[in-house]
Amino acid sequence: MTQSTPSDYREASARSLRDTPSVRTSVGSATRTFDAHRVSAFSEVEYDRWKDWARDTKTHALTHLDTYLAQASAQLEARGVHVHWAETAEDALSVLDEVVERHGIKSAVKGKSMLTEELEVNAHLETLGVRPIETDLGEYIIQLLGEPPSHIVGPAIHKSLDDCRALFHDRLGTPLDADPDTLAAAARDALRAEFLAAGLGISGGNFLAADTGTIALIENEGNIRLATSVPDVHVAFVGIEKIVPRFEDLAGFLQITARSATGQAIGLFVSLIQGPRTPSEIDGPKEVHVVLVDNGRTRLLADDTAWEALRCVRCGACLNICPVYRQTGGHAYGWTYSGPLGAIISPGMLGLEKAMPLPHASSLCGACVDVCPVRIPIPDILLHWREKAVDAGLAPTGETFGSKAYAGLAERPASFAAANAALRWTPWRAAGRALPILKGWMQERSAPTPSKKSFRQMWKEGIE
Amino acid sequence: MSTKRDAILARIRDANSGRTPTDHPGDFGGWRGDAGPATPLQAFVSGFEGVGGEVVFVDSEVKASQWLADFAKPFTSVTIGEGVSSALRPDLPIALPRNAPLAISQARGAIAETGSLVMDARDGRRTQLLTPTHVVVLSPENIWETVRGALLTLADDLPAAIGLHSGPSKSADIGQVMVKGVHGPGRILALIIGCAPEKP
Numbered sequence: 018m019t020q021s022t023p024s025d026y027r028e029a030s031a032r033s034l035r036d037t038p039s040v041r042t043s044v045g046s047a048t049r050t051f052d053a054h055r056v057s058a059f060s061e062v063e064y065d066r067w068k069d070w071a072r073d074t075k076t077h078a079l080t081h082l083d084t085y086l087a088q089a090s091a092q093l094e095a096r097g098v099h100v101h102w103a104e105t106a107e108d109a110l111s112v113l114d115e116v117v118e119r120h121g122i123k124s125a126v127k128g129k130s131m132l133t134e135e136l137e138v139n140a141h142l143e144t145l146g147v148r149p150i151e152t153d154l155g156e157y158i159i160q161l162l163g164e165p166p167s168h169i170v171g172p173a174i175h176k177s178l179d180d181c182r183a184l185f186h187d188r189l190g191t192p193l194d195a196d197p198d199t200l201a202a203a204a205r206d207a208l209r210a211e212f213l214a215a216g217l218g219i220s221g222g223n224f225l226a227a228d229t230g231t232i233a234l235i236e237n238e239g240n241i242r243l244a245t246s247v248p249d250v251h252v253a254f255v256g257i258e259k260i261v262p263r264f265e266d267l268a269g270f271l272q273i274t275a276r277s278a279t280g281q282a283i284g285l286f287v288s289l290i291q292g293p294r295t296p297s298e299i300d301g302p303k304e305v306h307v308v309l310v311d312n313g314r315t316r317l318l319a320d321d322t323a324w325e326a327l328r329c330v331r332c333g334a335c336l337n338i339c340p341v342y343r344q345t346g347g348h349a350y351g352w353t354y355s356g357p358l359g360a361i362i363s364p365g366m367l368g369l370e371k372a373m374p375l376p377h378a379s380s381l382c383g384a385c386v387d388v389c390p391v392r393i394p395i396p397d398i399l400l401h402w403r404e405k406a407v408d409a410g411l412a413p414t415g416e417t418f419g420s421k422a423y424a425g426l427a428e429r430p431a432s433f434a435a436a437n438a439a440l441r442w443t444p445w446r447a448a449g450r451a452l453p454i455l456k457g458w459m460q461e462r463s464a465p466t467p468s469k470k471s472f473r474q475m476w477k478e479g480i481e
Numbered sequence: 482m483s484t485k486r487d488a489i490l491a492r493i494r495d496a497n498s499g500r501t502p503t504d505h506p507g508d509f510g511g512w513r514g515d516a517g518p519a520t521p522l523q524a525f526v527s528g529f530e531g532v533g534g535e536v537v538f539v540d541s542e543v544k545a546s547q548w549l550a551d552f553a554k555p556f557t558s559v560t561i562g563e564g565v566s567s568a569l570r571p572d573l574p575i576a577l578p579r580n581a582p583l584a585i586s587q588a589r590g591a592i593a594e595t596g597s598l599v600m601d602a603r604d605g606r607r608t609q610l611l612t613p614t615h616v617v618v619l620s621p622e623n624i625w626e627t628v629r630g631a632l633l634t635l636a637d638d639l640p641a642a643i644g645l646h647s648g649p650s651k652s653a654d655i656g657q658v659m660v661k662g663v664h665g666p667g668r669i670l671a672l673i674i675g676c677a678p679e680k681p
Contacts, residue, residue: 077503080497152664201652209664237652239663240663242610265629268509268627272594289639298603299605300606301641
């Protein structure tokens with residue numbers, strides 16, 4: 018599969034709907050299930066109170082980010098962790114070069130991590146002669162297929178059971194009608210051997226507690242616990258925005274993230290990692306590296322509206338509720354982070370020119386802001402990027418032309434009335450399809466027929 | 482390295498300049514506000530069983546040893562956590578965690594709020610993770626009401642890693658169908674040495 022970029026969004030989304038209708042079915046079903054679980058999980062708790070707490074704690078952490086990062090780094094080093102600071106993806110990846118060479122690493126087992134997708138860790142490992150093995154079942158499936166994840170929590174939700182049966186039959190020799198338990202057992206056996214053989218375990222980090230230097234990881238399969246416990250070396254890539262001030266704050270974030278993502282009280286396995294094994298421990302990695310990654314995050318932090326997106330805990334609730342995401346799944350967005358989340362962070366992290374037209378991949382319905390556990394004002398940030406795009410001359414030409422034409426007309430009452438009348442009497446369904454600007458828009462939409470009388474006319478005649 | 486660190490911290494300070502620093506909102510209590518009628522032990526059992534964990538009550542270490550001897554019969558070997566009392570070891574050959582079908586670990590405690598067992602790295606991480614069946618010994622006096630309460634205590638004595646295990650390993654990544662025992666143990670039992678509580 019060829020990798021698309023955000024600028025391909027219009028074509029990629031149309032292609033997904035036209036060529037792979039099963040993606041829409043699978044994604045729709047999975048996201049509705051995720052969302053139903055979320056609704057049920059929050060019906061039993063004081064959701065509003067804890068959303069406020071989570072928002073305020075993250076905002077506090079971001080406005081003191083320099084202090085907390087320095088504190089976390091000092092704590093980690095005191096526990097014998099090698100701390101690396103990476104301004105770019107290249108900086109982050111170079112940490113692996115030294116580790117791979119010094120330990121003679123041949124294969125690496127990975128826990129699911131969106132940051133390692135963003136950095137393209139797997140491709141880099143291959144250039145070093147290291148075989149990367151994704152161990153989360155969903156990530157394993159898409160790695161076999163050579164595809165990127167399509168959802169930040171369920172990376173393979175765009176694949177149906179039959180897709181998986183065919184894939185496992187081909188690659189692991191399971192029967193074509195195998196049940197999910199048989200398929201999972203085959204993957205478990207294949208991956209268990211990899212866990213025991215790998216010299217390196219790679220993970221991301223859901224949170225980093227500043228006062229103890231603890232890396233917190235949430236999962237359900239146990240593969241992250243294995244990847245961070247069995248190999249002799251563990252490298253964790255952690256975005257600098259993952260900081261929370263205190264170890265005890267993890268109590269709130271572990272629970273609100275699990276309830277928002279899958280409707281669980283907590284992930285079935287949580288790892289709280291402080292460093293390499295101590296003398297009183299019989300196993301666990303002997304060497305731990307933590308790579309603190311910027312790669313565009315400080316650029317996003319510098320934006321006075323969009324910086325609030327850095328509160329994100331990557332639960333995926335905004336993807337699950339989004340009527341636009343549900344149609345195409347994540348691949349159409351052309352970047353690691355898709356859905357409403359991807360649309361608000363990509364312009365800040367990649368630059369607006371590379372991220373367009375993702376801020377337009379939304380109807381601004383606002384469902385996302387209602388489900389966000391850290392109250393990120395997603396529609397406001399989408400509008401902010403659209404305005405910036407107009408200022409920078411990056412908005413779709415039709416929209417820029419339309420806005421300017423409207424502004425011109427609105428300043429001239431006689432012209433405004435004339436244009437108004439013209440629009441009401443134009444056979445615009447036919448005319449619209451002939452126009453380059455409206456053609457694409459009208460292919461997917463219908464609109465009510467305009468009234469024959471204008472509002473101004475009705476006002477003059479007296480509205481009841 | 483330090484130059485990159487300095488550059489990142491400088492960019493953060495620059496981005497935050499002109500932004501009013503906000504206060505930490507204070508403590509995260511517990512999800513439900515109050516524990517309700519359930520005792521911490523009752524709440525733990527209900528949460529743990531609710532996601533597929535199994536709970537066994539025995540009223541003494543002798544009974545625990547008898548229960549384990551009986552439970553271990555179908556297994557060919559066992560791996561045992563460092564903190565497990567020698568009185569509890571069943572009469573089975575000891576195997577490496579990677580080869581054993583059964584593990585017995587000692588929990589550092591449990592959390593009522595989320596139905597979680599608190600596993601300490603000093604007990605042995607491979608034993609906690611590699612076998613298909615995992616029996617975890619738990620003393621009922623070591624049950625915290627909330628995750629926050631547990632973390633506050635744990636912070637005073639942190640090993641290299643803590644694991645919170647809240648049920649059998651699961652995944653719904655294959656066609657959104659739930660399967661058990663994907664990587665971690667597919668069967669997990671809390672063996673609680675103490676009196677069974679009444680149902681709340």
